[in-house]
């Protein structure tokens with residue numbers, strides 16, 4: 170599966186809706202700067218937003234956001250990026266905004282529109298792009314969350330598909346642009362030793378933790394509208410599950426990968442309220458933009474099942490939370506213990522059996538844990554990790570990679586409509602039900618009630634924080 174961009178279909182303009190917003194500030198400008206440095210950004214970048222700014226303010230904002238995120242070590246790349254910028258100010262509900270955009274686009278033939286705006290505005294902008302003729306030959310990148318539930322995701326898909334063909338819609342999930350996550354697909358299907366044990370006969374459970382040692386970081390109002398489940402589980406964590414659980418793609422091509430991932434999500438058993446534990450860190454209600462009686466979860470843990478031939482009976486434990494004890498994303502695929510206990514020390518009740526550990530973030534690593542004997546007369550040993558990959562720095566940030574891919578029309582690392590639909594279908598039964606939200610201390614591993622999800626045995630694996638670089 171090689172990614173080769175066809176130059177004849179490259180976007181000739183990038184339009185960023187929400188260019189004065191938080192996402193543009195934190196992620197998009199640094200990604201554009203990286204693209205400028207790598208020589209892959211050579212088209213006009215038209216920012217759109219309701220703020221009454223001028224081009225000078227936008228350029229200052231761009232410079233500032235890049236400076237905050239990386240060291241500016243290539244002044245000519247920065248100047249190049251700033252020279253590409255244009256700005257259109259206007260209300261998204263006003264058709265005149267789109268007329269002004271059309272004018273700014275001039276004779277652009279293949280613009281890529283990026284919706285870095287609140288999800289409530291996605292449909293409005295898509296419809297206006299269609300009405301103004303700005304969707305012809307164009308592509309659209311839609312930020313997450315794509316919908317709020319199954320019904321709204323379907324509605325948004327219908328709206329988008331009425332204006333753009335499926336292969337011009339790029340539903341972004343920046344986790345898919347991470348090296349360590351691409352490596353799951355590669356590692357699983359570039360090796361033959363895995364396949365014999367990668368199933369219900371040998372795998373006891375799989376768990377995925379995405380924890381962060383910080384809170385909502387000023388995004389209280391946004392977070393109130395989503396909560397942990399919609400913010401990271403329905404998308405980032407489910408995408409990881411799909412890559413870990415999928416069957417081998419039937420042919421060499423990302424269409425086949427998309428199909429196999431969608432099948433996993435379709436085989437997920439719809440969640441039951443007993444399979445979910447929600448938590449909220451102490452102090453969340455005092456965050457700006459948060460309701461004083463909010464019961465939005467900042468932590469969520471769940472037990473899921475994939476009703477497929479390969480995974481029947483294997484529990485999948487997923488957990489994510491803000492203000493936890495570490496910042497990391499890890500997968501632990503735990504194997505069943507040997508059938509017979511031949512050594513006194515092996516498979517002690519509190520000890521993990523062999524496992525594969527994928528460290529996904531903030532650094533990447535891949536380790537296989539197996540027991541080895543200690544030197545001496547006794548047949549005792551311990552479990553050690555054999556590192557297959559350690560600290561592989563990425564060449565591109567996920568946003569740089571995904572933005573370049575979308576502008577080139579390459580949908581390999583984006584989510585397809587059927588997968589988004591199936592992911593919502595799995596969590597729809599537990600989305601807006603009356604819920605208990607347990608409080609947990611900042612810096613902890615979340616509410617202890619989440620431990621009860623392991624009623625069939627086992628326990629959470631807590632990722633180790635990344636060591637500070639000296």
Ligand code: BG6
Nearest residue numbers: 313343344381400401405498530
């Ligand atoms: C985003 C969520 O999609 O992912 C954030 O909105 C979360 O709440 C972030 O912090 C985590 O991504 P990463 O790449 O920092 O692990």
